[in-house]
Amino acid sequence: MKLKALLAGLLLVGGFAQAADHNEAPLVRQDPTADINDIYAFVNPNDPDETILVITVFPDAPGGARFSDAVKYNFFLSQASTPEMAISCNFIDEGEEILCAGPNDLFARGDVGTIVSGDGMRVWSGIRDDPFFFDGAAFAQTAATLTPSFTDPGTNTFGTFNTLAIVIGVQSSRLMGEVADPVFKVWASSERLFGDGISGAITGGYFDGDNPRHGFFVQVTRLPDGTERFVVNWDVFTPEGEQLYLVGDGPFDGDTAVVTLYATSGGSFPPVFGNAVQLVEWGTVTFVFTDCNSAIVFYESSLPGYGSGQIPVTRLTNIAGIDCVFLNAGQVDRMGRPGVNSALIDLLSSTGLKDTYNLASDPTTWAAMFQSHMEGNIAGLDTLDGVVGNNLLPSATLAAVLVDDRLVIDVSQPACDAYLAVELGVAGQCGGRTLTRDVIDDTLGALVGPGVSDFVGNDSVFLEDFPFLGPPQS
Secondary structure (H helix, E strand, O other): OHHHHHHHHHHHHOOOOOOOOOOOOHHHHOOHHHOEEEEEEEEOOOOOOEEEEEEEEOOOOOOOOOOOOOEEEEEEEEOOOOOOEEEEEEEEOOOOEEEEEOOOOOEEEEEOOOOEEOEOEEEEEEEEEOOOOOOHHHHHHHHHHOOOOOOOOOOOOOOOOEEEEEEEEEEHHHHHOOOOOOEEEEEEEEEEOOOOOOOHHHOEEEEOOOOOOOEEEEEEEEOOOOOEEEEEEEEEEOOOOOEEEEEEEEOEEOOEEEEEEEEEEOOOOOOOOOOOOEEEEEEEEEEEEEEOOEEEEEEEEOOOOOOEEEEEEEEOOOOOOOOOOOOOOEEEEEEOOOOHHHHHOOOOOOOOHHHHHHHOOOHHHHHHHHHHHHHHHHHHHOOOOOOOOOOOOOHHHHHHHHOOOOEEEEOOOOOOOOOOOOOOOOOOOOEOEOOOOOHHHHHHHHHOOOOOOOOOOOOOOOOOOOOOOOOOOO
């Protein structure tokens, strides 16, 4: 039963299209240009003084996919004795140009789709073949049948995928600056510079889960002068149990709408209706949406007997044929090592931590937030090969290592043939992550046991020089 629950959990939270960091959490699925697929960090095999940083986004990107000028992409790098620094890239001129800047006056700006040479760094951006490889279909079959279904050879589920990529080449000496420490911890994030917030797609009924048949109807409407307003109808009761009809409209900005409500009374059924209708100001409600389907309603009445409070509400109805996308400003996704969020968060049960994980922007808080959770999931993964205790390190030790979800690279070492080399003390290796390395087999071997594999090799056709990633699939 434990194995069945574990594999079912793997299928539910990972799926075969989420094995690295593709589509791994609810929020990133709404925002593909901010959805990080993978990151890579290695020493240029043609130039030992150039460090290559790669970030890929937009899972299974279509031919017309473009970077968003509303999203910034960040590489964070830290040495043992220095504060964390960032190389950040964003897109300007309606997405036709990329601009990247970093520490020690690193800078590059130029057209998307071309190699742009700058000050201490060069950059390429555009659509490329996705270099990630994994037999996701066999994994899904394993989960569905509870029988190992990997075959030798396997099939690369991602073999036809394209991706948007940013490839940065930075002079390692400029990256280090005056600090003679070649070892860097590296992670990346996507950051939405501004959000979409409330739109017409928010329109619908929202219910109070604690009180059946109680809720609100809201709509976003446009007045003849073009002004958009947030309209609320709240059918409720007075403290004495009499029916109370509250209506009003107000402005909205981002995820928040503030509406003055009025109690209606008087009048009669049509054809005689409006002459006796009375409007009495009741107070205000403030809707704060967390996504397209949920909000917290804060109310405060100016009339006696009602007071103030808050009501969590959930969407009940929506406009037919209209999809809602609710994008907030701020960090959207993050990634360091491959598969950590996909495999080690929400593995055995759904806790809602995947989005929380992606939004956690301070590495000093990660251990307290996620280490204990990871340890339990690593212990579960260790049982998949039928042998307990044969993973690379004890579950508690592995959790302590992996919760620091950053690649570690020694930019003074030109050879980059071993994943986790710096962490494991492998001499003469840069560590980091190369485009060709089979990190899925590395990860399965570390978490489950030696020799566990999906039997998939890298089928991408890479360039011999910068920007290294192969041309997009046609």
